[in-house]
Amino acid sequence: MPELPEVETMRRGIGFLAGRRIAAAEFPRGPVRPILVEPRPATVVRQIVGRTIGGVERRGKRILIGVAAGAGRPRQWLVIEPRMTGRFATTTPPTAGHVRLVLRLAVHADLPAAVVCFWDLRGLGTIRLVDDQGLERLCGPDRLGPDGLTVTAADLVTGLGDSRRAVKVALLDQRAVAGIGNIYAAEILHRAGIDPRSPCWRLGAEAWERLARETRRVLAEAVRCEGSSIGDETYKTADDRPGRFQRRHRVYGRAGQACVGCGTSVVRIVQAQRSTFFCPQCQRRPGARPARRSKLPRAGRMA
DNA sequence: CGTTCAACCTGGGCGC
DNA sequence: TGCGCCCAGGTTGAAC
Numbered sequence: 001m002p003e004l005p006e007v008e009t010m011r012r013g014i015g016f017l018a019g020r021r022i023a024a025a026e027f028p029r030g031p032v033r034p035i036l037v038e039p040r041p042a043t044v045v046r047q048i049v050g051r052t053i054g055g056v057e058r059r060g061k062r063i064l065i066g067v068a069a070g071a072g073r074p075r076q077w078l079v080i081e082p083r084m085t086g087r088f089a090t091t092t093p094p095t096a097g098h099v100r101l102v103l104r105l106a107v108h109a110d111l112p113a114a115v116v117c118f119w120d121l122r123g124l125g126t127i128r129l130v131d132d133q134g135l136e137r138l139c140g141p142d143r144l145g146p147d148g149l150t151v152t153a154a155d156l157v158t159g160l161g162d163s164r165r166a167v168k169v170a171l172l173d174q175r176a177v178a179g180i181g182n183i184y185a186a187e188i189l190h191r192a193g194i195d196p197r198s199p200c201w202r203l204g205a206e207a208w209e210r211l212a213r214e215t216r217r218v219l220a221e222a223v224r225c226e227g228s229s230i231g232d233e234t235y236k237t238a239d240d241r242p243g244r245f246q247r248r249h250r251v252y253g254r255a256g257q258a259c260v261g262c263g264t265s266v267v268r269i270v271q272a273q274r275s276t277f278f279c280p281q282c283q284r285r286p287g288a289r290p291a292r293r294s295k296l297p298r299a300g301r302m303a
Numbered sequence: 304c305g306t307t308c309a310a311c312c313t314g315g316g317c318g319c
Numbered sequence: 320t321g322c323g324c325c326c327a328g329g330t331t332g333a334a335c
Binding site (some may be wrong): 032033034035083084085098120121122123126163164169231232271272279 | 304305306307308309310312313314315
């Protein structure tokens, strides 16, 4: 679920952690299988309790909680990947059984004690405690490309210009551009008027410009809307409010419904084992000929 | 290089 | 009610 806008909303929702001391940390054992934690939960607890949080950052779809150096320990990072159903809660989490991490903050100045939970229904999320070197390995430029909020056409051309892949599949490649997922790939391509099946190498300069511009625009607008909440409980802000960008979805999840631009029925196809939604009228392949008007041969071409 | 498939998980929805 | 099947915001690795 969480793509860049949702993760950025999470980051803002737990930004108040900055400057506060971790009084306690727990990895509760629920009724479901535990998620991936590295190193072992007991080790993470031992290393972070008593230390101060430097700040909360985002890299692509990951949350970074900086743990300040101290007591003979180097600076470290709690890297949390929400994957499909992970999220934070500063109020009551949706279920007690899927709480994966609890951070309890010490009383600080006039700030009261507070609690932040990481909750994950399906449990595909991950929690890692790494040092600067580990962070580089996990979230460095080899793994994550330029951020989607600021990506340029030149970035996209550099990363994908020669790719033979379909552009929708390529946009999900976090090494090319970080933060786009299945929902926003569909919405970006619709707004850019590009067929998701187009191979990257067929796109021209103006198509890459539109793609970069719509990527920035759609993601920024979705951040302002605090992300997309679809159906169930899985994504909400840290203080339990649903996002609002789902109301502005033009194609995602709208198969069979009329395209808001032209009224044509939105189509669902499968690419790389994932659903792709698009409007076959508004999103045409570059180089594909517009619908034939007439079957008559063109004048002047043939003798 | 690119695609396809399976895996990792839980739970909701649908047809029978 | 229950069972079987398909679906879901992500990522990774193996096989072809």
